[in-house]
Amino acid sequence: MHRIVLKGRGDFAEWREAARGLLARGVAPGEVEWLSEAGANDLFAGGFAETGLPDSGGGSTGQALFEPAPAVPASAGTVPAAFPRLAETVLCHSDPGRFALLYRLLVRLQADRRLLEVASDADVVLAARLAKAVRRDSHKMTAFVRFKEVPLPPETVGRRRFLAWFEPDHFIVARMAPFFRRRFADMDWVIVTPKGSASWDGERLAVSDLPAEKPDLEDATDDLWRTYYASIFNPARLKIGMMQKEMPKKYWKNLPEAALIPELIASAERRVIDMAARAPTEAPAFHARLRAMEAARSEEGGGPPPSGAQTLAGIRAEAAGCARCPIHCGATQTVFGEGPERAAVMFVGEQPGDEEDLAGRPFVGPAGKVLSGAMADAGLDRIGIYMTNAVKHFKYEPRGKRRIHQRPTRGEVEICRWWLTREIDLVQPKLVVALGATALFALTGDTAKLSDQRGRPLPMAGGRTLFVTVHPAYLLRIPDPARQAAERDAFAEDMRAIRQLVAESGAGQCLA
Known part of the structure; x- marks a missing residue:
């Protein structure tokens, strides 16, 4: 019987060196007794010779109670890539049977490299259960470590120091120390536990496997x-x-x-x-005002809001109180179009985004920056162009602290078309650029594929010309770099085509 004594505090290199030696000598799993250092002292009294295993390089060295194996080449024994990752995690568990379990799996993997894929195998199931427990313990450490500031002597100058106490179930201190170094790199700290400690001084991360006692410390x-x-x-x-x-x-x-x-x-x-x-909390003042305006319109028979305004400033003021569709309930404000009172070119997008909703201006967020850059490269002057959206409020889905864009429905687009039509009537553009399918639908009612209409001038009511391209936000959502680059090139080509149409119309104020 071969008896192997390891420190057993989560050091993968320590176990690997011992396992390699056994595997090279052809020792069967049933012929090995694995022990942790804490329970091995009584065995040494029985006359066994203590022989140190080669240093694992991980900062700890086990002890083998048999003649050491010859030097083992790194290639001795092969395993799939998943096994070392599994073993590193399982070895952090406090179960004394983890060493034998992993060696048993190591030996079996020499004959069946797909063993870890057998979900019903008893050894695989046990290893997965131990690994899951270690990961859970690691997660709890990130959640429940509470640092307390350590008072410094009055004459001491330097970074603040913090101390934390945690009681893990398993040997996870070394495993989790890099996480705390990244998270709290700007302060000196020490985490002490019954299963080891870790410290960071701004330059060096140190880990010890010596058990610590709970400190008596409180702070504000x-x-x-x-x-x-x-x-x-x-x-x-x-x-x-x-x-x-x-x-x-x-x-x-x-x-x-x-x-x-x-x-x-x-x-x-x-x-x-x-x-x-308790009485319900009162709604914000602006919400009550919008609801009152909506009720007044309902009494008048519904329909579009009354509009005697004959200027962009006038309808912009009326749109500020628009409550004709539910989108306004979550939006910060109406985002109306902006640009010259009379502009030869009008760009129409889908709806304002998160940054536009906060700023109250169209095309100022990431997609707007892409559009502005493409326009400038093509020689188009954004200042001379009227910029607006088919829908004037930001529709989104809250997800944590973020507001994720949601496409407006056709019904919502149709409700908001009244404002877009008034903008077109007042601005009187010669060329209207539809950015995306929603803008195309709002301008024409056409639900055909965008690609069938893209990149060529189309006749539009009122003697205007319509040009269709993609929305710049589409370019930002393409994950493949090569495809995104190709789509950006196609978008740039569309901008150049728009510039050519502007030049042919004689609208010099729209050219850079």
Whole structure:
């Protein structure tokens, strides 16, 4: 029987060196007893000779209770790429059987390289379960480490120092130390645990596998954590089982905010009743104003808003209170067109984006910058061109802190067409450029493929010319660099074609 003693604190190189030696000698898994250093001392008293294995390079060296194997070439034994990744994770587990499990898999992989793909294999299932537990423990460490500032002596000058205590289930300190170095690179810190420690001083990341004792330290951030947690706790959505799954009780003793949990749970029902009894919060003033305008129009029979305005400034002011479709409810403001009162060329996009909604101006976001660049390269002067959109409010789907663009429906486009028609009537452009399928539909009612209409002048009502191309936002969404470059070239060619049409019409004010 071969007995191998390892430190067993998540060092893959340590286990690999021992496993290579055994594999090179043809030792079967059943002939090896794997032990961690903590439980090996009594064995040494039995007369076994201690022989050190070669240094693994990972900062730790195991001990083998047998004559060492000859030097093992790096190519000895082959495994699929997935095995080292799996082994690195499993070795961080605290299960004493992990060494034997991985060596058993290593030996079996020599005969069956696709073993890890067999989801029903008992060894594969066990390894996957251990790896999952390590990943979960690692995730909890990123979520529940709480740094506390360490007071510096008055005469000390330098970076602030922080200390954190965490109690992991497994040997994950070395595994997670690079994460904390990246996340908290601007401060000196130490994380101490019963299974090792890690520290960062701005230049060097150090890891130790020596166990540490819990420090006695508090700072002002404890109160901040408690205030934050109390403010985000929603008693109406309380699910105790789910909460304890995401924040297991074993972590509570080291989380300052956890002291509030019992009282928050106990008072949840009363707080829900109090919330229901309170009067609803009043809507913002602008919302009430828009609703009043909408109600007034409904009493007059609906239809488009009354408009006696005969200037762009006049209809822009009327559009500011538009509430004819639901999109206005989530938008910051109406984004009307801008440009000369009389412009020979009008560009029409789909709708304002996130930045346009905040700024109140069309084509100022990423897509607008692409368009402006392409226009400038083609010799078109944006200042002399009227820029607008088929829909005047930003339609989006909230996703976290981001607002993700949503395409307006045909019904919403048709409702907003009244404003676009008024813009065309007042600006009187000779050439109208439709940027994308939504703009094309708003201008013509045509639902044909954009590619069938793109890149050539088309007749339009009122003796105008229509030119169809893609929306610049489309170029930003193409993931393949080569295809994106080709589409940008095609867009640039469309801009040059537009410039040629402008030059032929004699509209010099639109040329750079």
